[in-house]
Amino acid sequence: MHLHHHPFCPHSRFVRLLLSEYGLEPTLVEERVWERRPDFLMLDPAGATPVLVEPNGFAVPGATIIGEYIDETRGASYGDRRMLPVDxxxxxxxxxxxxxxxxxxxxxxxxxxxxxxxxxxxxxxxxxxxxxxxxxxxxxxxxxxxxxxxxxxxxxxxxxxxxxxxxxxxxxxxxxxxxxxxxxxxxxxxxxxxxxxxxxxxxxxSFRPLLAVTMAGIPPSATYADLDF
Incomplete structure (x- = not known):
């Protein structure tokens, strides 16, 4: 699967975390949504990150929808690790x-x-x-x-x-x-x-890849990657 995201889009980070917790490793495709890239708009006309694309090309837009989709398609097999409880x-x-x-x-x-x-x-x-x-x-x-x-x-x-x-x-x-x-x-x-x-x-x-993300010209705070801050 592919995840169209931006490294500092909080909704993209939410999806990256939940996929990682489920052991799913998507190929990341960075999007600068203000550029309104035509191929990205074909996946989601709203032009917002994140968008998850399954190997068969099926596109799932938006953090909430992706969360529900992953739970519906994979959640039941994870038992106690399910991110949405059964009750x-x-x-x-x-x-x-x-x-x-x-x-x-x-x-x-x-x-x-x-x-x-x-x-x-x-x-x-x-x-x-x-x-x-x-x-x-x-x-x-x-x-x-x-x-x-x-x-x-x-x-x-x-x-x-x-x-x-x-x-x-x-x-x-x-x-x-x-x-x-x-x-x-x-x-x-x-x-x-x-x-x-x-x-x-x-x-x-699941958090390690996020803590490795930096932005050129904008250094992280002292607490960002410190696990014992």
Whole structure:
């Protein structure tokens, strides 16, 4: 399979994590979505990453849809390692929290920070490139604090974000946080519980390829690849 992605697209990182947790190793195809490459638009007219393409050419667009597709086509064979639990109530909670990070955290934190601090450097001005909007950056930095507190609150009564087992909720949260952490915008000293959870998840083998990713001219923060930060 092929995964059309961008290294600093949080939704792409979520899909990379879930595929790795299931032992699936796609060929990565980097997309700069602002270029609107015609062959990529043929796979998904929305022109957004990620898009998963099966060996037979079947294309699955979007992080949420890919997550559901992988669970429906492969999940049952993984038993206790399944990223979406069998129990309907537990599945709802996993989906709720995955949506919290893939939608709400993305809108309030990871999207503006990645756009302003990374993407704008490479985008032509006519497509929105240029100097960063510092007001947007300050708002995102303020927003990350209450999301971090929410993670800490959840983990006071749970082993992982949605319950006793690792799930899509943890992968979604960690994928988005990893982009923000690369930029040095996560105030880790404000919530020890959230910090401990992130240290656990980024120590998993599935996380190693993400921690090896760097962007020319934008060095990672001191905590990014440190497993004992």
């Amino acid at each position: 309907i109530g537990a599945r709802v909670e996993v989906r709720r929290l995955a949506a919290w990070f893939n939608d709400k955290f993305f809108l309030e934190v990871s999207e503006p920070l990645v756009r302003e601090k990374i993407f704008k450097r490479f985008m032509p001005r006519e497509f929105g490139g240029g100097p960063p909007d510092m007001q947007a950056i300050r708002a995102a930095r303020a927003n990350v604090r209450y999301h971090l507190q929410y993670i800490g609150w959840l983990l006071k009564a749970r082993n992982w974000l949605a319950g006793d087992r690792l799930s899509y909720a943890d992968l979604a949260a960690a994928a988005h946080i990893s982009c923000v952490d690369y930029l040095g915008d996560v105030p880790w000293d404000e919530d020890e519980t959230a910090r401990t959870w992130y240290a656990r998840i980024k120590s998993r083998p």
